[in-house]
Amino acid sequence: MFKSRGDIVYKCTVRLLEDTEILECEFHPSYKGKYLLDHVCSQLNLTETDYFGLRYVDAGGQRHWLHMAKLILKQVKDASPILFSFRVKFYPPNPLLLKEDVTRFQVYLQLKRDLLHGRLYCTANEAAMLGALIIQIELGDYDPNIHVGNYVSEMRLLLRQTDSIEARIQEIHREPVEGTPGGSGGVKGMSTQEAERQFLKIACQLDTYGIDPHPVKDHRGNQLYLGINHGGIMTFQGGRKTHHFKWSEVHKINFEGRMFIVHLNYPEKKHTVGFKCPSGASCRHVWCCAIEQMLFFTLASSSDACVYSGGGLFSWGTKFKYVGRTEREILERDGLLAPRDHQDEGSSTSGGKRKASSVPATPSTPMTGDFGYSSLPRSTHSAPLEESASVSASEACNGGCLLAGPAVDIALAASASALGDDKPGQCACHIAETRIVNCDAALASDYNPRDSFEHSSTESAATSHTHITHTGPPTAAGGGSSNEEWRAPPAPVPPALQPPPRPFSLLRAFVPSFVFVWISLAVLTLLVFETDWAPLRPLKRKPELVSLRHHYYAPLKEYLRKKVIELF
Structure with a gap:
């Protein structure tokens, strides 16, 4: 007897934050990521589940966060055994x-x-x-x-x-x-x-705090680490913070191939900063992490938060739909923030699904003096x-x-x-x-010279080239860049005039092919029936083409000739 799809049970292992503690879990093919996270949180008696996530590593060694709205099996179909790590995904600004x-x-x-x-x-x-x-x-x-x-x-x-x-x-x-x-x-x-x-x-x-560093390189090939948390996007070099792009300054985030691109808005200025990742898969992972962190800490409501990036005529691009509550919704639920006016919410979320270029970037958590996050290096x-x-x-x-x-x-x-x-x-x-x-x-000796950092990561040792583009003067958070590294910004384009990233369009991809095929068939038909080209004579004598010409081509040609005469 064959088992139906609903009767199949898959087993997985979830490693908890203490390496000695693991959970053995089961799931059906129709179960989504939220089921597994809720199950693990219930075993730990956790009710504030929004800050946590499950991470896994694919066959290529790339890390991913388990998406809550997608099928578990589809995300880990190549993994054997299926192993997850329970981790804090969104570090609260004030735990x-x-x-x-x-x-x-x-x-x-x-x-x-x-x-x-x-x-x-x-x-x-x-x-x-x-x-x-x-x-x-x-x-x-x-x-x-x-x-x-x-x-x-x-x-x-x-x-x-x-x-x-x-x-x-x-x-x-x-x-x-x-x-x-x-x-x-x-x-x-x-x-x-x-x-x-x-x-x-x-x-x-x-x-x-809350940084999971991603290796990237600058325009000179220097190794940098990109960190993303509640305060924004930061870069580190040699154990030192070099730039801090706060969420209020981030206009949009996208990626193209291996390039992770941050578009910044400063008063009367716009800057674009690019970082090259070791691979396309790692770049997409960095983009997904950045988008999730930004949406969680800046959106007032998670309803219909959908972001696109990449893509073009010959590529699918990437669509990311945010699932779960945002930080503001959690704080309002717990009574730590006053609920927002419904009219304000309606106006802020109007327009349906949001593009990457229109995602708001205003931190929702009030920061106190004890827990302030400065954009300048401490x-x-x-x-x-x-x-x-x-x-x-x-x-x-x-x-x-x-x-x-x-x-x-x-x-x-x-x-x-x-x-x-x-x-x-x-x-x-x-x-x-x-x-x-x-x-x-x-009293007798000073410090020894500072050693350079060493990284055991295979990705940090990658030899991929990196490109970083700055269009504008360095910000106060930069601290480590010289003015010569920045180029004059182009004429600013109003956000309303900037075309949003285009998702994959079935019509745009297949209409040109459809038209090309029909034009080719029309040219071939004229060559066969209207010319006396020697190589085509054996083809014209075939019974099928003779019948086609007599029953369809000749009547259609006569009909079009009469219409043209009547028209002129």
Whole structure:
């Protein structure tokens, strides 16, 4: 007996944010991505499901997010076995505003993972504090009878841990919380929930919070990393943020082949910035990630949010339909934002499905002073080493600190090394040399020269050429580009006059072919019936053509001759 399609069951494995935890799930061919995500979230008792997603790697090594509105089987048809990774997809700008403790815990697990794999760039003091908070959450208060020796070394907290930074983590773990008797800025005495909230508060203010770096190259062939989060699109080079394009400045996003293109709108100026990705598949992935992040954090309503890019006469292009709630809808549901006027919503969403050129870009989340996101490089994260090295040893040791300067420069992980994040036990990137400076040693020596970043990703080592085009002067967020690299902008074209990207048109593709075929047949018919060309004589004598000429061609020719005579 053959099974019907509805009776077939497929099995898949979902790896959770802790590598040791997995879920074995089943689905039918007719099930869509939302079913699987809802099932995983229900197993974790998660109700705020909009921030999470399932990621998988295709046969070519390219990562993808499982689309919620498409069939699961169609998306992973070439995968064997079928493996998904449960991850935070949209990092909330302020994770402390999340309603459920279990949701905050999952975000904490994701950030802990980002810190371990080198995606969360931070200074030495921040790395030591984050590591101590993880120890406090995992082990509780310091107990000299239990926590003996170098107990921190037994836990993997950072991409590269040294004895010096482990010693600093242990010291912070032993010190009482500031404000308590004998408190000196440590974590002893913090409850698990307090330590988790402090960890989230520090992490969400880092430049690389919520960044999943994608390797691209600039017009000179230099390796860059493109990061996308709630604040916009950023570029990083050598562990330093070089540009920040906020969503309010982004006019539209599209891609052509391997070129990822960002169109920017500044007061009375327009700029176009292009980045070349290692492959067409990786470029499409970057575009999809950017579109999803922009729509989630900027749209007031997700209804009929549809975006097109690419395409032409001989290509299909790409259509992306956003599925799920936006951040504003979530905040309004939770009472953190006042509902918008329905008339405003109607006017903002009028026009049906939106093109990439008309997607609004206005952040919906109110940012407070504690969680503001500056478009300029932060001095604690983005300052070059030479500035930090100029600090004297006495200044470095003020307040009894053991660490000074950017001691842990974590290189950004490459996106197509998926494989570092999606395979347990593997890291997606390397870390620059860790420099720990004790107060005693700081008086005698300065910092060592900063090592260049190394990347283990196969995509970062790709030899594909890159092109980046700037049309306009660098912005304040640029910080690292010279004026010579920018060309004079062309005459600005009003957005209303800009043609939107054209999707694939069946009519446009087949009408020229149809007309060409009929013209060819007409020319061939005239050659056969109206000429006495020697090569065609045997063909004209065939019975089928003789009958065709007598019954159809001759009457039609006579009819057209009479009509022409009557007309003139």
